[in-house]
Amino acid sequence: MADHNPFPGENNTGHIWDSDLRELQNPPPRWWMIGFWTSILWVVGYTILYPSWPVGEEATPGILGWTQIEEYERGVAQIEARRAEFESRIGALGVEEILADPGLTQYTLASAKVLFGDNCAACHGSGGQGNPGYPVLADDDWLYGGSTAKLTETITQGRKGNMVAHQDILSAEEVDTLARWTVEMSQGEPGSEAGWQLFSTKGCSGCHGPTANGVLAELPGGEVITVGAADLTDRIWRFEPGGYESARHTILYGVNQSGVEQTREAVMPAFGPTARVEDVEIRRLDPQEIKKLVVYVHLLGGGL
Amino acid sequence: MSSRDRATEVEGLYAEAAQWHVNAGGETIHAKRLSGRWRTFKWLTASVWLVFFLGPYLRWDGRQAVLFDIPNRQYHLFGATVLPQDFWMLSLLLLFFAILLAVVTAVVGRAWCGYFCFQTVWTDVFTWIEERLEGPPAARRRLDQAPFATRLRARLPKHLLWLVIGWFTGFSFVAWFVDAPTLWRTFFTGEAGVAAYVTVALFTAGTYVLAGFLREQTCFWLCPYARIQGVMLDPTTLVPAYDTGRGEPRGRLRRGGEAAAGQGDCIDCNQCVAVCPTGVDIRQGQQEGCITCALCIDACDQVMDKVGKARGLIRYASLDELEGRPTRPLVLRPRVWLYGGILTLALAGIVYGLASLAALDLKVLHERAPLFVRLSDGSIQNRYTLKLLNKTPEPLAVEIRVSGPPGLEVSGLERPIQAAAGVVTPALVFVRVPESALAAEQQPVVFHAEARRGDGQRLDTARESVFIAPAP
Numbered sequence: 062m063a064d065h066n067p068f069p070g071e072n073n074t075g076h077i078w079d080s081d082l083r084e085l086q087n088p089p090p091r092w093w094m095i096g097f098w099t100s101i102l103w104v105v106g107y108t109i110l111y112p113s114w115p116v117g118e119e120a121t122p123g124i125l126g127w128t129q130i131e132e133y134e135r136g137v138a139q140i141e142a143r144r145a146e147f148e149s150r151i152g153a154l155g156v157e158e159i160l161a162d163p164g165l166t167q168y169t170l171a172s173a174k175v176l177f178g179d180n181c182a183a184c185h186g187s188g189g190q191g192n193p194g195y196p197v198l199a200d201d202d203w204l205y206g207g208s209t210a211k212l213t214e215t216i217t218q219g220r221k222g223n224m225v226a227h228q229d230i231l232s233a234e235e236v237d238t239l240a241r242w243t244v245e246m247s248q249g250e251p252g253s254e255a256g257w258q259l260f261s262t263k264g265c266s267g268c269h270g271p272t273a274n275g276v277l278a279e280l281p282g283g284e285v286i287t288v289g290a291a292d293l294t295d296r297i298w299r300f301e302p303g304g305y306e307s308a309r310h311t312i313l314y315g316v317n318q319s320g321v322e323q324t325r326e327a328v329m330p331a332f333g334p335t336a337r338v339e340d341v342e343i344r345r346l347d348p349q350e351i352k353k354l355v356v357y358v359h360l361l362g363g364g365l
Numbered sequence: 366m367s368s369r370d371r372a373t374e375v376e377g378l379y380a381e382a383a384q385w386h387v388n389a390g391g392e393t394i395h396a397k398r399l400s401g402r403w404r405t406f407k408w409l410t411a412s413v414w415l416v417f418f419l420g421p422y423l424r425w426d427g428r429q430a431v432l433f434d435i436p437n438r439q440y441h442l443f444g445a446t447v448l449p450q451d452f453w454m455l456s457l458l459l460l461f462f463a464i465l466l467a468v469v470t471a472v473v474g475r476a477w478c479g480y481f482c483f484q485t486v487w488t489d490v491f492t493w494i495e496e497r498l499e500g501p502p503a504a505r506r507r508l509d510q511a512p513f514a515t516r517l518r519a520r521l522p523k524h525l526l527w528l529v530i531g532w533f534t535g536f537s538f539v540a541w542f543v544d545a546p547t548l549w550r551t552f553f554t555g556e557a558g559v560a561a562y563v564t565v566a567l568f569t570a571g572t573y574v575l576a577g578f579l580r581e582q583t584c585f586w587l588c589p590y591a592r593i594q595g596v597m598l599d600p601t602t603l604v605p606a607y608d609t610g611r612g613e614p615r616g617r618l619r620r621g622g623e624a625a626a627g628q629g630d631c632i633d634c635n636q637c638v639a640v641c642p643t644g645v646d647i648r649q650g651q652q653e654g655c656i657t658c659a660l661c662i663d664a665c666d667q668v669m670d671k672v673g674k675a676r677g678l679i680r681y682a683s684l685d686e687l688e689g690r691p692t693r694p695l696v697l698r699p700r701v702w703l704y705g706g707i708l709t710l711a712l713a714g715i716v717y718g719l720a721s722l723a724a725l726d727l728k729v730l731h732e733r734a735p736l737f738v739r740l741s742d743g744s745i746q747n748r749y750t751l752k753l754l755n756k757t758p759e760p761l762a763v764e765i766r767v768s769g770p771p772g773l774e775v776s777g778l779e780r781p782i783q784a785a786a787g788v789v790t791p792a793l794v795f796v797r798v799p800e801s802a803l804a805a806e807q808q809p810v811v812f813h814a815e816a817r818r819g820d821g822q823r824l825d826t827a828r829e830s831v832f833i834a835p836a837p
C-alpha cells in the first residue's frame with residue numbers, strides 16, 4: 062500500500078478513502094504505553110499471587126495462600142481477643158461488682174443488648190417497656206423481687222404465676238366489692254372496710270401478703286419472700302389495661318388455671334442452661350449470658 | 366459545493382491538524398529561565414510551601430502545634446483539639462477552599478496552577494536544579510542526544526538530589542501525622558510505623574516521577590483541576606494574554622533593528638515560547654496548556670525593553686479588554702459577589718466552630734423505648750444516656766446537676782462521672798418526676814456538667830433535653 066501512497070511523508074496508515082480521507086497514525090505517548098504495560102504486568106503478578114482463575118469449581122489458589130474466609134476469621138479472632146479480657150472479668154465477678162465498675166457495665170450493656178433482643182424483647186419489648194400481658198421490666202414493680210439475685214433466679218428458672226379462679230368461690234357481689242377495693246387501693250386510697258374484710262378472710266392475703274403489697278415476709282437485708290402475687294397497693298396493673306374490669310376478670314378466672322377458659326396466662330419460660338422444654342433438655346443461655354442480662358435488666362430502670 | 370471546493374476544505378482541516386501541537390511528552394521541554402518581576406513573585410508564592418516543610422517543628426503547650434493524630438483520632442491545632450465529632454468543620458473548610466479556587470480562577474485565571482500548585486512548584490525547583498547542574502536548555506538538549514553512559518554520569522547527581530527532595534517531601538508529610546522529633550529518631554532505626562515508611566516511599570517515588578519526568582504532562586492529561594478551572598474562565602477573567610491588535614502582523618526586525626512598515630510590535634523572537642514551562646505559544650491565545658504562570662510576560666517585557674517599545678505586549682488582560690469591549694470592575698460582577706458570599710459563610714462557620722470548641726462536651730440521648738415508665742408510686746421515670754466528651758489530655762471527674770420540673774429526683778449521678786481523657790464516656794441517668802408535677806406531656810430538663818482541671822480551670826457545659834410523661 063505504502064508504494065502508492067499519494068501523501069508521502071505523512072504519518073497516515075495507508076488507509077485512504079475517496080482519494081483524500083485518510084487515517085492518521087498518532088501513537089499514544091510513551092508514558093501512556095509504559096502505564097499500559099505496567100498494568101498488564103500487574104495483572105499477571107496479581108493472578109500468580111492471589112486466587113484468580115476459575116478452574117472447575119474452584120479458582121487457582123495463588124501462591125500467597127490468601128483466602129477471604131481466613132481474613133474474616135483473623136478479624137473475628139482479633140475482636141474475640143479484645144473481648145476476652147472483659148469476658149473473663151465478667152466471669153470472675155458477681156453482678157453487683159460488675160455494676161460497681163462503670164467501664165465493665167458499659168461493655169456488659171453493649172453485649173447484653175443483643176441477648177436481650179434475641180431472648181427477651183419478643184415479650185417484654187425492645188426497651189423492657191412490656192406488652193399487654195407481659196410485665197414492664199423498666200419499672201420498679203417486681204412480682205418476684207427485683208434484686209439481682211432474684212433476677213438471676215427468674216431468668217434461669219422461669220416463672221409461672223398461679224391464682225385461683227374465684228368464679229365458683231365468691232358471689233358476684235363479693236367479686237364486685239373486691240374489684241372496687243382493688244381500684245381504690247391502686248389509687249393510694251385506704252380501701253373499703255368490706256374489701257379488706259373479704260381480702261383477709263377469703264384467702265387473698267395468703268398470696269398478696271397481709272398488707273396487700275405482694276410481700277409475704279421481709280428478710281433482713283432487703284430481700285422479700287413472694288409467690289409472685291401482684292402488689293395491689295401500687296399504681297401498676299399486672300394485667301392491662303387495669304381498672305375495675307381487669308381486676309374483676311382476674312378475680313373471676315384466676316391466673317394459669319387449667320380448665321378455666323378465660324384464665325390469665327402468665328408464664329415466663331426458663332432460660333437456664335439446663336432448661337427442659339417438654340422433657341427435652343435444650344441449651345439456652347449459659348450463666349455468663351444470664352449474668353449480663355441481669356445487669357442489663359437491672360439497668361432498664363427498675364433496679365434503681 | 367464543487368468537489369474542488371470540498372477538497373480545499375478538507376485540506377484546510379489537515380493543514381489545521383498539522384498546526385495542532387499536541388504535547389504528549391514525547392519531547393522534554395527545556396524551558397529557558399529568565400529573571401523578572403513575575404519570576405520573583407513566583408518564588409515568593411512558592412515559598413508558601415516552606416510551611417509544609419517547617420510546620421511540623423512548631424511546638425505549642427509542650428506538643429506539636431499542628432498534629433493530625435490519626436490513631437488517637439485527635440487533631441491538634443495549636444491550643445484547640447478537634448475530635449471526629451467536630452468534623453462538620455472539615456466540610457466547611459473544604460467548601461471554603463473549593464470556592465476560593467473558583468473565585469480566584471474566575472478573577473485572575475489559574476493562579477493556583479501558576480503560582481501555588483505543588484506540581485508547578487516542585488517542577489520549578491527540579492528544573493532549577495537541572496539548570497544549576499547541567500547548564501542552560503541548549504546544553505541539556507545536547508545532553509539528551511548523548512550516549513547513555515555520558516548521560517548517566519552527567520545526570521546522576523541531579524537524580525540523586527531529586528530523590529532526596531522527594532524523600533524529604535514524604536518525610537515532611539508524615540511529620541504532620543506523628544510527633545516530628547520522634548519521627549526523626551525512629552525513622553532511621555527502623556522503629557517508625559509501617560505506614561510511615563510506605564508513605565515516604567510513595568511520596569519519594571511520586572515526587573520523583575511527577576516533578577522529574579511527567580511535569581507539564583500532569584497538567585495536560587492527569588490533573589482534573591486543569592479542566593475544572595478551564596471552565597471557570599470567562600471573557601472578564603484576567604489572564605496572561607498576548608495583545609494581538611498590538612503585536613500583529615508580527616515579523617522579524619531587519620538588520621539595524623528597524624521594523625518593516627505596517628509591522629506589529631511582536632518581533633517574532635519566540636522568547637515567550639522558550640520560557641514557557643508547558644511549551645505553549647501564548648500568541649495563539651488562552652489555551653488548556655497555559656497554567657498562567659506569567660513567565661512569558663517577563664520574557665516579552667525584556668524583549669520590549671531591548672527594542673525600545675512599551676512593555677505589556679504580553680500582559681495580564683481580559684479577553685474583553687483585548688477585544689475592546691468595556692470591562693466591568695470586580696465589584697460589579699455578580700459572580701464575585703456570589704462566590705464571596707459563600708466564602709464568608711463557610712469562614713464564619715469555621716470561626717464559630719473553632720470559637721465554640723469546648724473542652725467538655727455533653728450530649729444527652731433520651732431513651733425512646735419506652736419514652737417513659739410509670740413507677741409504683743405513680744411518678745414517671747425517664748431514662749437518659751449521657752455522653753461526656755472530655756477533650757482535655759487529663760481524666761476529669763465531672764459533676765452533673767439536673768434541673769427541671771419541681772420535685773425531680775435523679776439516680777445514676779450520685780458519684781461524679783470519671784471521664785477519661787480524649788474519649789466519650791457514657792453514663793446512664795434516670796430522672797423521676799412525681800405525679801403532682803407532671804404539668805405537660807413534654808417538659809424541659811437541663812443537664813449541667815461541671816469539672817475542674819488539674820490546673821484549677823473550671824469547665825462547664827449544659828445540654829437541654831426533654832422529660833416525657835403521659836398526657837395529663
Ligand code: SF4
Binds near residue numbers: 479485588
Ligand atoms: S494544571 Fe493541575 S497540576 Fe498543573 S499547575 Fe494547574 S493544578 Fe497544578
Ligand code: SF4
Binds near residue numbers: 641656
Ligand atoms: S503561556 Fe505564558 S503564562 Fe502560560 S504557561 Fe506559558 S509562560 Fe506561563
